[in-house]
Amino acid sequence: MESLEGPTWLEKLEEQLDVDVDWMDPEYVKNMPIKPHDQTSNQLLVNIELHRASNADLLQQTAKELKDEGWLAVYTRIAVLMCKKNIDAISGRVLLQTLPSKAYDTQATVDHARLYDKEFARAGIGRDRYCIKILATGPALNAVKILSQEGIPTLGTAVFGLPQAIACSQAGCLYISPYYNENRAHSDLSLWPDVKDPAKEHPNSPRMIRIIETYKRLHKETGKEQPFVKLASFLSAKEAMAAAEMGCHSATISNTVLGQLAKLKYNISEQPGEGVPKPAHPYKNSGPTPARLIELSKTDPLTANWDGKLASTSIDYLANQGAELEKAIASDPIAANRLTEALKIFIGDDENGETSSRKKCEEAIAQA
Numbered sequence: 001m002e003s004l005e006g007p008t009w010l011e012k013l014e015e016q017l018d019v020d021v022d023w024m025d026p027e028y029v030k031n032m033p034i035k036p037h038d039q040t041s042n043q044l045l046v047n048i049e050l051h052r053a054s055n056a057d058l059l060q061q062t063a064k065e066l067k068d069e070g071w072l073a074v075y076t077r078i079a080v081l082m083c084k085k086n087i088d089a090i091s092g093r094v095l096l097q098t099l100p101s102k103a104y105d106t107q108a109t110v111d112h113a114r115l116y117d118k119e120f121a122r123a124g125i126g127r128d129r130y131c132i133k134i135l136a137t138g139p140a141l142n143a144v145k146i147l148s149q150e151g152i153p154t155l156g157t158a159v160f161g162l163p164q165a166i167a168c169s170q171a172g173c174l175y176i177s178p179y180y181n182e183n184r185a186h187s188d189l190s191l192w193p194d195v196k197d198p199a200k201e202h203p204n205s206p207r208m209i210r211i212i213e214t215y216k217r218l219h220k221e222t223g224k225e226q227p228f229v230k231l232a233s234f235l236s237a238k239e240a241m242a243a244a245e246m247g248c249h250s251a252t253i254s255n256t257v258l259g260q261l262a263k264l265k266y267n268i269s270e271q272p273g274e275g276v277p278k279p280a281h282p283y284k285n286s287g288p289t290p291a292r293l294i295e296l297s298k299t300d301p302l303t304a305n306w307d308g309k310l311a312s313t314s315i316d317y318l319a320n321q322g323a324e325l326e327k328a329i330a331s332d333p334i335a336a337n338r339l340t341e342a343l344k345i346f347i348g349d350d351e352n353g354e355t356s357s358r359k360k361c362e363e364a365i366a367q368a
């Protein structure tokens with residue numbers, strides 16, 4: 001008979017890394033079985049909240065206040081106020097993303113992040129309780145460089161390979177979010193590599209391990225802080241467990257996968273591998289890659305005939321508006337295609353993402 005004692009997968013995972021909630025509904029967040037660290041989001045998730053009946057009055061009020069400043073002012077203020085509803089239910093930061101439609105425009109990205117900063121300050125949320133998600137393109141990471149100098153915390157997102165991760169370190173990101181699965185796999189499961197032992201068999205694990213090993217090395221060699229790896233885009237509970245074993249600092253997990261993790265009883269004999277209890281700091285005195293995963297970093301199942309060469313940490317990926325990063329992304333079909341798809345999905349259409357939110361805010365302004 002199944003034991004009622006012992007932790008759930010979710011409780012076990014929280015012992016090994018920081019669990020974050022990738023969902024903004026305040027009712028959900030405050031009723032979670034564990035207190036999450038960060039509350040992340042993206043344009044799809046903000047758009048869902050914006051359309052909830054429970055936020056209709058807040059939207060109309062915000063539109064009234066800011067009707068002369070345009071839709072982005074309304075969007076930014078209400079997104080911050082929707083995050084504020086969760087701030088007491090989490091122990092860490094709330095995260096909002098700059099516009100995906102401006103992912104190749106440095107100045108527009110700087111301006112939008114500064115606007116978030118202003119709105120967070122107005123809402124009484126300090127720089128230690130929020131973080132701005134920025135798409136990891138060459139021009140947008142140049143925006144991060146400016147924002148880092150101003151003390152605005154950032155997360156480089158939609159990271160699909162080592163060059164983007166190194167560029168995020170050079171720009172001064174606090175976090176990065178590599179996507180374990182490509183965005184399209186969430187709606188087309190034929191694109192999902194649903195393997196038995198994700199840490200070892202998921203084709204993206206080698207890239208994750210290379211990023212973590214590179215940050216550990218850079219931390220040791222330079223003494224400089226490196227971004228913490230917050231893995232995103234999971235499709236199953238076992239993938240989230242794999243994030244801990246691979247050595248990620250945190251995992252941002254959708255309400256669906258969090259629900260699965262909370263239902264499963266943890267039994268080590270059924271796990272292919274196991275993470276270690278979370279260290280005080282991910283890179284200071286960090287342990288090695290687990291022995292059973294060590295060979296992975298020499299492979300790249302996502303690249304046919306991979307030459308085994310690691311992206312160099314001495315290249316300045318940010319110079320000339322991020323020209324070297326753009327070159328590196330263009331030469332890696334996986335990173336290039338997945339980044340293009342992520343942008344397309346976040347920009348969205350009449351029903352989803354930035355485009356739908358813009359329409360909703362413009363309608364609210366018209367009625368104000």
Ligand SMILES: O=C(CO)[C@@H](O)[C@H](O)[C@H](O)[C@H](O)COP(=O)(O)O
Nearest residue numbers: 040041042044157177186232233252
């Ligand atoms: O990157 C973060 C958090 O930093 C996530 O919100 C990330 O956008 C998502 O996990 C992925 O994009 C997958 O989300 P979705 O396409 O299912 O909404």
